[in-house]
Amino acid sequence: MSGAEEVTRIAPPADVGRRYADASGDHNPIHVDGAAARAVGLPGPILHGMWTLAQAANLVAEDPFRLEAITVEFRGIGLPGEPVEVTVRRDEDGGGATFAAAQGPRELLRNGRAALRP
């Protein structure tokens, strides 16, 4: 059983690729270097999937320390210049939520599921 869908639009902050790379240690150049991204067929630097997942985690768990587990599949590429729409559907018993994220027609996260502690 689950409640209504909540959709939140999040604009990635300026320089999100560099900031998340420095904060997480994920220095894959496709997230910060346009030339490196284009060299592997991407239109430009792309969002870290883990940054997008962190946005969903923030929305699912207002108190992050209630997070017990989270799982998700990464789909299409996220572009740092476009807002991300995160869709959350909470369990009626408050014990967790399902979630997904997209940029317009492009799926970024799917089959997201989080479990929350009481």
Place this chain on the structure above:
Amino acid sequence: MAHIVGPSSGLANPLLLTEGDPTERRDRPRIVALMAADNTWVSTFAVTREGVSAFCAATGTTHPLCRDPDAARAAGFADVVAPPMFAAAYALGAVNALQHDPAAGIDAARAVHGAQSFRWASDERVVAGDVVETAARVGARTRRGTLELVEILTSSRVGERWVCDGRWTAAVRSEGPS
């Protein structure tokens, strides 16, 4: 910063690895095996206040325990507490060490991040000043069309205290024209 130690040639205190669905609710990880020294990559990560702050700023995490040292101390912690998703940072070193070692058998140049799971201990609390040790090994490998899905399983702890398990799924394109 993560300091890579692996691939390990022998862990003084073998970490415990678990199996099963990381979102399944349970308080304690089920112990599958004491990790052998072989086929295991390990990293250590020193948690700093600056590192937690930068992660929270980059991801928009605003909880006072994560952002305010005074609030954290008032709650009984020595310093700011990392949000659970900081596992993406503290466990990454072991994952990278594994992925970039040809011995692990993952063609990193053809791999993208296909899926991710984390499961946290109920007392996960990773605090600035802690050192997180993570061990990574290769889990299931399955084929889906032209992709091979390779699971990298991590287990992280602070001292003797287990804090988080992760399952990092790499989707690797088959050999051929890229």
